[in-house]
Amino acid sequence: MPNKLIADREVELNDEGFFVDPTQWTAEMAPVIAEEVGVPTPLTDQHWLVIDFMRKEYFENGTGPTVRKLGKASGVTTKELFQLFPKGPAKLAAYCAGIPKPRGCI
């Protein structure tokens, strides 16, 4: 997939639309991506709690967390996660946080 311009910066995405290089992400991109993937905007503090947790997990463990781990450790319950990031919290939050698709599920 060719590079894409998000919030005036060029980033590299893979075939599924996930960031190839999470260091290309900036916080300004999150609301733009959220709009595109169907996450309700404006982003709330709870959204940001999850987005920050996704990035922290990615840089510590090399992969984003699963929904279950998010529900247990991000500070937001699983039910709330599905309100914040409807359909697929782990996947949608990974898009917004500019990290690759969480690998937790092998």
Add this chain to the structure above:
Amino acid sequence: MADTLHRLVILGGGTGGTLAANRLRKRFGGSELQIDVVDMNNDHVYQPGLLFVPFGLAEPDEIVRRRSRQFHKGINYHESEVQSVDVDANRVALANGATLTYDVLLVATGSVLQPDETEGLLGPAWMDSVFTFYDLAGATALAEKLDGFSSGDLVINVIDMPIKCPVAPLEFAFLADWFLTERGVRDDVTITYVTPLDAAFTKPTASATLSSLLDEKKIKLVTEFNTGEIDNDAKKLIGYDGTEVPFDLAVVIPLHGGAAYVERSPGLGDELGFVPTDNATLQSTVRPNIFVLGDAADIPASKAGSVTHFEGEVLVENMAAFLDGRELPERFDGHANCFVETGFSKALLIDFNYESEPVGGHYPGPVGLPLLKESRMNHLGKLMFQSFYWHGLLPGRDIPGIGHDMPTSGKQKTST
């Protein structure tokens, strides 16, 4: 290390704990290494056999042996639950009151089912119209239920990953199709496979093959379904987003976590009770003298017996090096190898690792078993494996010609 006695404590006497104990016993004399294994019960279940029990293809007593009988001489076996591990004091407290101190600890307590973590799963419908085949009691009860099941909606639901043997729920769907066809009632039953993943399986290449098999067998696929609750009265799975899947018979794979004592042991595990572990060396990142084998580790490999088997060789070399004060020499590549039973006496075989997708070709070399393709040979391979498990894998024998690294010579090339 010949002149010092090292004490090794192994938590868990399943696939990993047993093969590691036996391999290490062969490698080190009794004056070099003392080996103590702890497990909470004495029933060693051949877990791949659980898939066959609901269809009458295996009897419960055929797949269980005594744990204590699987160990070589010179291995001490303790039957007790683990109370907790003190990672600073190098000490394990057992529920029976005993204490074991160690120089090196191997965590091999696998993963456990946590049906209580899903609302309504243990309600009145549990073991009545909602079952699991992931433990012996469930698989046995389900056999009786399936025998009398001749019409309605059969739903197979994976609640969330990680689970043991991620292909087993698909195999269950394929075998259910076969079983109901043989009984002449297949047209009166709908089979629906409900998964939280965005495809039938976690790996795209294998997913395509497995999805077309589901299609062929008229098994409906519901993806990205996140079960929040089981409604026992209305007999429905209810997703977190409010979507519903009705069932007459639900076969559910409950959430998995690490063994309960991990949570009682400060600093040992993560939120799910798995132990943070180096993907390549199998040394925990918790303490250098704690190693982890099999499902208990948080590494991104399948929670499957084949993975534990391939890890075993790496673990033994690395633990030996650790005891000698040498650098850990071996690297695990995430190799997994799974026979996928597809019904009607056929199976396909997939082989992959951390980096490579399961692709077509042959295993372990150009004239081996066909990969990613249904065949009777693969089915026979799956059936024959049980004997190798008890007599080869657990005692710590290698399979001639098969090392722990994923082979590549017989495989098709792909761009992935």
